[in-house]
Amino acid sequence: MDKLKLKLQEYYQRCQRQETRSKTSREQAGGASVLDMENDILLQFGLPASKRFVQILHDFVSQREVNDHLLDYVSKKLRTAARKYLLAPVISDLEQLDQAKEQKKTPYDLLPELGYPVNDYSVFLIGELLYRRNIVAVDVLEELKKVQYADVWDDILLLGKIVNYNTHELYHRMKDHELRFIDDYAQQSLKQQNAKAAGKKALPASEGYTPNLRMVSKLQVEDILFDEQQMPSIIGKLKSGSRYIRVTMVMEFSQLNQVLQSSAELGVEIGAFIKKKLSGAQKDKPIAIDVRAEFGQVLQLDDCxxxxxxPQHQSRGKWVETKDNLYFVDKILSRKEYDKKSKEAEIRGKIEECLELIxxxxxxxxxxxxxGITDEEAKLRAGLQDELLFKLSTFLHKLRD
Structure with a gap:
């Protein structure tokens, strides 16, 4: 048996032993060594430890028993993957980021292939900033390079756990490296921790600002991103004047389900697809759904x-909205509910106009x-001859003053 097969067999046995232990025991009894073995095996083929290649090994250890036939099969599969990966056209890191954004490639695949570690901050840069907030790829890549060069990944993760992070010495050390997005990361990290502790998402009222609510419709949903740790978001196009703008809508899982249920057969089909994804083996990993690629068309939100x-943040003591086309969903109305609300608003507006005239x-x-016109004649000319109407007009006039 050659060295590769021996390595694969050892890896299989190590994983099987860990399966019989508790999660805590696994972490203490060799979790890191298994990761090292995965890296070593993939490195022999010239492959990065990205999710899609590690999955080959995970599929291997999920088999009930190991034999020469299985070892040959896995070796062949790894060689095929390596040949395809290594012979692919060489493209720049920036091009890889742009392609990944278009294809909604998971950060767990992208980062190792770019040569960066997979951790909360690197995933935040790709999954949150590049995919959700539409930050330009060149800025994200520049941040990755700076953090990698300074080797401060662990420091940034620690910073995200400190409540008053921006007064901490560590924060100023990070700023010396000219890192642009550590504030965004730390704020989101702390919000998630607080929301998790409170059992709900952080709301504008708890943040201290009043949101500027607006109603949108006819959204063309192109992508859906979600995982078990973060709120799901839909990415698509919204008509603004004569052109379409790309927007990201962040919402609760219950709201996402409400949107899908109101979107006829395609919405129901997407909902079933999401449930299947969440119940699958990779349910703990972020999932990106390219709606057009999966279902042949975008999802048109016509009936909700x-x-x-x-979201807002403080700038020079004032609350200001973010410049990105990122929105949080406060409420979802069906077409019937919206029509009723619109009619009520229209009637309320007419009542206010009448009161203004009175x-x-x-x-x-x-x-x-x-x-010098008499009281009776003045009331008649002003249309206030009715005593009740005259009193109402008097009070309304005082309110105006």
Whole structure:
């Protein structure tokens, strides 16, 4: 038996032993060595330890028993993957990021292939900033390079756990490396921790600002991103004037389900697809769904309206909205609910117009009186001959003053 087969067999046995232990025991009794073995095996083929290649090994150890036939099969599969990977056209890191964004490639595949470690901050840069907030790829790549060069990955992860992070000495050391996104990461990390502790997401009221709510509809959903740790988001196009803009809508899982249930057969089909993904072997990993690629068309949200707001942050003592086309969904209305709300708003507007006119009539009445016109005649000219209407006009006029 050659060295590779021996290595694969040892890896299989090590994983099987770990399966019989508790999670804590696995971490203490060789979890790191298994990762090292995965890296070593893949390195022999010139492959990075990205999710898609590690999955070959995970599929291997999921088999009930190991034999020469299985070892030959896995070796052949790794060689085929390596041949395809190594013979692929060489492209720059920036091009890889742009392609990954278009293809919604998981950060767990992308980062190792770029030569960067997979941790909370690197995943945040790809999954949150590049995919969700549409930060340009060149800025994300520059940040990755700076962190890698300074070798401060662990320091940034620690910073994300400190409540008053921006007053900590570690924060100023990170700023010396001219890192742009550590504030975004630390703030999101702390919000997630607080929301998790409270059992709910952080709301504008708890943050201290009043959101500027707006209603959107006719959203063309192109991608859906979600995992078990973060709120799901949908990415698509929204008409703004004569052009379409790319937006990201972050929402609760229950809201995502509501959106899908209101979107006819395609929405129901996507919902079933998501449930299948969440119950699969990789349910603990972030999942990206390219709606057009999976279902042949984008999802058109025609029968629901989203009441959304942009998150805000403090700048020079004032709350300001983010510049990115990132929105949080506050409420979802069906077409019937939206029509009812619109009608109520229209009626409320007309009532306010009427009250404005009635209040203004009292001012006209006063001018008539100053010109020496009798009280009765002034009320008649102002349309306030009804005593109740006259009293209402008086009070409304006082409110205006």
């Amino acid at each position: 309206h989203l009441e959304v707001y942009k 209040g203004g009539s009292y001012g006209y009445y006063q001018r008539m009186r100053k010109l």
